Amino acid sequence: MNAFTIHQGLCATLSRDDVDTDQIIPKQFLKRTDRNDYGDACFFAWRYDENGQPRPDFELNEPIYRGATILIAGRNFGCGSSREHAVWALAGMGFAVVIAPSFADIFTANSLQNGLLPVRLESVSVSRLRERAARGGYHITVDLQRQEVRDDDGLVATFAVDPFGRDCLLSGRDPIAMALSESDAIGAFESRRPDWLPHTDGPGIV
Amino acid sequence: MNQYSQSAVPRTAYQKIWESHAVSGDPRSRALIYIDLHLVHEVTSPQAFAGLRSEHRSVRRPDLTLAVMDHTVPTWERSRPTPDLVAAEQLRQLADNCRAAAVPLLDLHHQRQGIVHVIGPELGLIQPGMTVVCGDSHTSTLGAFGALAFGIGTSEVEQVLASQCLWQAPVPTLEIRVEGELPLGVTAKDMALAIIGRVGVAGAQGTVVEYTGSAIRSLSMEGRLTVCNLTIEAGARAGLISPDETTVEYLRGRAGSRSGRDFDRAAQAWLDFATEDGARFDRTVVLQAAELVPHVTWGTNPGMVAAVTGHVPRVRDFASEAEREQAARALDYMGLQEGTAIEEIFIDRVFIGSCTNGRLEDLRAAAAIAAGGRVNPRVRAMVVPGSQAVKRAAEAEGLNRIFTAAGFEWREPGCSMCLGMNPDVLAPGERCASTSNRNFEGRQGAGGRTHLVSPPMAAAAALHGHFVDVRTLQPAPLAGGAEAAT
Numbered sequence: 001m002n003a004f005t006i007h008q009g010l011c012a013t014l015s016r017d018d019v020d021t022d023q024i025i026p027k028q029f030l031k032r033t034d035r036n037d038y039g040d041a042c043f044f045a046w047r048y049d050e051n052g053q054p055r056p057d058f059e060l061n062e063p064i065y066r067g068a069t070i071l072i073a074g075r076n077f078g079c080g081s082s083r084e085h086a087v088w089a090l091a092g093m094g095f096a097v098v099i100a101p102s103f104a105d106i107f108t109a110n111s112l113q114n115g116l117l118p119v120r121l122e123s124v125s126v127s128r129l130r131e132r133a134a135r136g137g138y139h140i141t142v143d144l145q146r147q148e149v150r151d152d153d154g155l156v157a158t159f160a161v162d163p164f165g166r167d168c169l170l171s172g173r174d175p176i177a178m179a180l181s182e183s184d185a186i187g188a189f190e191s192r193r194p195d196w197l198p199h200t201d202g203p204g205i206v
Numbered sequence: 207m208n209q210y211s212q213s214a215v216p217r218t219a220y221q222k223i224w225e226s227h228a229v230s231g232d233p234r235s236r237a238l239i240y241i242d243l244h245l246v247h248e249v250t251s252p253q254a255f256a257g258l259r260s261e262h263r264s265v266r267r268p269d270l271t272l273a274v275m276d277h278t279v280p281t282w283e284r285s286r287p288t289p290d291l292v293a294a295e296q297l298r299q300l301a302d303n304c305r306a307a308a309v310p311l312l313d314l315h316h317q318r319q320g321i322v323h324v325i326g327p328e329l330g331l332i333q334p335g336m337t338v339v340c341g342d343s344h345t346s347t348l349g350a351f352g353a354l355a356f357g358i359g360t361s362e363v364e365q366v367l368a369s370q371c372l373w374q375a376p377v378p379t380l381e382i383r384v385e386g387e388l389p390l391g392v393t394a395k396d397m398a399l400a401i402i403g404r405v406g407v408a409g410a411q412g413t414v415v416e417y418t419g420s421a422i423r424s425l426s427m428e429g430r431l432t433v434c435n436l437t438i439e440a441g442a443r444a445g446l447i448s449p450d451e452t453t454v455e456y457l458r459g460r461a462g463s464r465s466g467r468d469f470d471r472a473a474q475a476w477l478d479f480a481t482e483d484g485a486r487f488d489r490t491v492v493l494q495a496a497e498l499v500p501h502v503t504w505g506t507n508p509g510m511v512a513a514v515t516g517h518v519p520r521v522r523d524f525a526s527e528a529e530r531e532q533a534a535r536a537l538d539y540m541g542l543q544e545g546t547a548i549e550e551i552f553i554d555r556v557f558i559g560s561c562t563n564g565r566l567e568d569l570r571a572a573a574a575i576a577a578g579g580r581v582n583p584r585v586r587a588m589v590v591p592g593s594q595a596v597k598r599a600a601e602a603e604g605l606n607r608i609f610t611a612a613g614f615e616w617r618e619p620g621c622s623m624c625l626g627m628n629p630d631v632l633a634p635g636e637r638c639a640s641t642s643n644r645n646f647e648g649r650q651g652a653g654g655r656t657h658l659v660s661p662p663m664a665a666a667a668a669l670h671g672h673f674v675d676v677r678t679l680q681p682a683p684l685a686g687g688a689e690a691a692t
């Protein structure tokens with residue numbers, strides 16, 4: 001897992017609610033079997049026209065946002081499909097942080113697994129950030145240790161984050177290694193499981 | 207008596223499942239939870255298997271893992287190799303990964319192949335009190351059995367393959383109670399769409415939903431699966447229905463269930479997972495079934511829904527600026543005028559299938575409307591059974607003949623046009639009445655326009671070329687058959 005402690009970067013805005021993962025990464029890109037190079041496909045249908053040219057009316061295509069690493073998004077960001085490709089695509093497009101009033105549950109889990117920090121702030125704070133970001137050239141600092149977002153003009157907003165996800169991000173610890181380190185407890189649990197529970201290698205399954 | 211029946215404070219099914227699956231950690235904050243069943247498909251698993259390989263880890267419990275090919279499979283011609291080479295490579299990798307790790311696989315040609323959320327129940331692999339995960343958000347479907355079932359991403363798929371466990375925090379519960387009797391022509395799908403319209407697409411975020419009330423109790427297992435399927439569209443982590451006699455009877459005789467005395471013992475254990483009288487939920491929403499009507503979505507998320515007798519909403523009628531912008535964008539994408547009567551929306555395509563509505567009961571309900579009719583000449587309609595077992599059972603009842611005689615295409619099982627990862631897609635601008643679960647932009651094909659409806663509503667739209675209120679139609683009586691056999 002990629003460690004995350006503090007991040008400083010340029011903000012870009014995507015001012016719409018309920019952005020689903022089908023928009024973040026459309027299904028035609030889900031047939032690949034690697035984790036890399038989804039960045040160019042991120043927001044594909046919104047970002048490019050039929051000829052593959054950038055659509056001038058799509059916010060993230062605006063030149064002022066070039067090089068942005070922090071996305072200021074709307075409510076319920078990342079809803080819908082569980083596809084982790086959405087997180088790989090956002091990271092591939094250069095984002096390290098997404099700030100929104102709320103996130104879909106599976107998207108939050110997927111982000112934390114990949115070192116993309118989902119920062120949940122109250123709507124008023126998100127609106128304030130969005131206004132400032134829309135002028136262009138707006139840089140902020142996202143500090144996971146202190147759980148706060150701040151800019152050079154005195155704005156400070158604290159955010160909550162899942163403590164376990166935070167620990168993993170700060171330490172760069174691998175949740176799988178942490179689970180495997182409990183293998184004695186897992187084994188003991190398995191020996192207590194009821195015998196009526198089904199098995200997939202039983203008769204009539206495959 | 208088991209450990210649960212002695213508890214002093216009445217508990218919900220969710221609490222019982224949660225507490226009985228904590229392997230280590232603190233069940234009040236963050237625990238390592240044991241996973242009883244892990245379902246795997248071709249799209250969200252290759253990177254997880256690759257991750258295992260690169261770390262020299264193995265699959266801990268292949269016997270609690272089942273893989274199936276469903277998302278990208280062709281539904282037409284399967285005797286020749288898939289022409290989509292990228293999809294074919296992904297399918298090949300799933301087969302290779304399963305072979306190497308000894309994970310049972312239902313491949314393209316297997317007689318029990320089907321959509322992952324359809325085959326699990328058919329095989330009797332989903333039982334009350336279990337924890338079930340899959341790299342797929344609609345895993346919520348399986349909560350219909352009183353199981354805790356939820357979707358995960360690929361990194362968590364890798365974690366479950368390696369350890370059979372997941373790090374999880376307990377979440378609040380939301381009770382959605384539906385009382386009374388569903389009117390004729392109103393289905394479990396309409397109930398679910400009404401619920402999403404009521405609570406909103408983020409309304410259940412961060413919760414586990416439990417569906418209660420007499421209208422839920424009287425649903426068949428198939429109807430319950432439809433309701434739980436759409437839980438994710440309200441943003442919930444999972445949705446479940448407390449186990450009862452309907453659950454137990456469905457599981458009797460299935461491949462994954464025990465038999466004889468062992469079955470009775472299991473059934474008792476299952477019922478012990480039921481939510482107890484007086485158990486507290488963190489929040490409750492109540493709907494009256496008698497007030498429900500057939501629903502049609504008009505926008506680009508499942509919460510944008512109207513009664514079939516209603517109209518496409520006017521943008522100015524939305525309360526906030528954000529909602530007005532969202533509605534305006536949705537209407538623009540959907541190519542709809544404000545105030546248009548729903549019944550005056552004309553369609554080009556019909557899709558009957560998916561893990562929401564691809565089961566035998568759904569096909570029967572659609573066939574009852576299609577019987578003796580003719581698909582409108584402007585419409586192309588297809589029926590895609592949710593599994594090979596559904597397809598066989600439907601053919602045994604003659605449903606395929608009813609559909610094909612009326613001009614519907616009858617296809618091989620898979621996800622098909624629910625997400626269009628195979629050749630079944632909408633062309634840009636095409637409008638579809640679909641029994642699936644997501645009307646997101648481009649979901650069924652770039653530029654395609656999706657209206658979510660129930661199976662009888664989809665069949666009626668196919669015949670008439672536009673939406674019609676199924677309650678005004680006379681469904682044909684069909685010879686009933688057995689439930690989808692395993």
Ligand code: SF4
Pocket residue numbers: 277321322323342344560561562620621624625642643
């Ligand atoms: S039918 Fe649709 S929603 Fe269901 S698993 Fe397949 S793609 Fe997902």
